[in-house]
Amino acid sequence: MKQFRFHAVASVLLAAAMALTGCSGGGDAAKPSEPGSTPSGSQGGGTKQVTLSMHSWRVEDTEGYAKIIKAFEAENPNIKIDFKPFKATEYNTILNTALQSDSGPDILQLRPYAAGTALAGAGYLEPLDSLPGITNFPKDVLAGATGKDGKVYGVPLSLSTTQFYYNKKIFEQNGLKEPKSWDELIATAKTLKEKGIVPISFGAKEGWLLSLSHGVIAPASLKDGYIDKLMKGESDLKSPEFLKSVQRMQELIPYFPENYVGLELNDMRTLFATEKTAMFINGSFELEGIKKLNPDLQLDIFPMPTDDGKSVITTWVDGSYAVNAKSKHKQEALKFMEFMTTKKFAEMFANELKMISAMPGVPLQDPLLNKMAELSQSSSTPYLMIVHFSEGNPTTKKTLENSLQGMYLNKLTPEQVADEVQKSAATWFAPFKK
CATH class of the missing domain: 3.40.190.10 (Periplasmic binding protein-like II)
Incomplete structure (x- = not known):
């Protein structure tokens, strides 16, 4: 990456x-x-x-x-x-x-x-x-x-970073370690679910949280050089790589809380801070809020593991x-x-x-x-929708958020999500107009 x-x-x-x-x-x-x-x-x-x-x-x-x-x-x-x-x-x-x-x-x-x-x-x-x-x-x-x-x-x-927060006590009690690949992440989530623990604190009520979560998940499937090709118009947002990133957002659904489509940030933060969930996808800006809710929480983070054996942390100004x-x-x-x-x-x-x-x-x-700051210097990747695709009316970022909400409501397929996002970007992103 x-x-x-x-x-x-x-x-x-x-x-x-x-x-x-x-x-x-x-x-x-x-x-x-x-x-x-x-x-x-x-x-x-x-x-x-x-x-x-x-x-x-x-x-x-x-x-x-x-x-x-x-x-x-x-x-x-x-x-x-x-x-x-x-x-x-x-x-x-x-x-x-x-x-x-x-x-x-x-x-x-x-x-x-x-x-x-x-x-x-x-x-x-x-x-x-x-x-x-x-x-x-x-x-x-x-x-x-x-x-x-x-x-x-x-x-x-x-400089904000976005990554997985996780409860070290829950991980240790269940013999789990930080996942180093997508398959390990899914296996970790399955183990937690089998033991009656909600794996990931997640909510789909607020659209911005969906593009933020996608910003973390997407680098797992975006190959090295993909963003450069995207910026040159040599690839687009209907590419197999981008589609795979949306499919993986869908793949995580079994590991979300019940009624996750109605949960907002306050709900997600509280579920994680009160140790009712094991992981929480969010930004460095959430650290203080989590600690205020539970100063004794045994907390750590891990960057997103990628398909090529690396790991990346999403960042932006x-x-x-x-x-x-x-x-x-x-x-x-x-x-x-x-x-x-x-x-x-x-x-x-x-x-x-x-x-x-x-x-x-x-x-x-x-x-x-x-730790977040050090990773941002050594293993960072841009928050795609803010850094590159925050224009348009509605913005391409907002289009992704609306489309992901549609997917979580079973109204859109991942293919349709990617298609909507590409159509939005094509209205204003010059490299897609060639």
């Missing part, structure tokens, strides 16, 4: 011409605070405070951001940050509605790659190329928040923070952005939120997070 190299995909990351993707729901966005009397950018004593609104899709990070924001406010007493997270599946709709009505937050969390930079193309974001500290991030990492115009619009947050171009407190918002480019922020972010910082060289206190 070809290792993920951010520079190898930078050119395709910039082709963002779509609205934010894949989220349902709605609600009222928080209104930015009323304008203060602080002159733009002034930090002197005796001036009134400015309160900046800051929106995120990570409710799980509220406690960690409280500590980070407190550290910023201690150094900038005239600026207060009102951090307001929303449910991930509702965030896009809330944010779009607010931006379109000129009531968006001063600081907003951007979805990665095309989904986020589309907001820059619509004129909603302030360019950050001249922001002090932005050069602390490699160009390949900044590519995840770079618009079609070549300008940077977000301060990158983290995951999100960034941007400044609303229509913010009434733009200079103060940029001051917070500058703080986010510092090593102090990067270290607090990594260790309070248990995530891999997008800034190189940031030490990680959590050994399991370190």
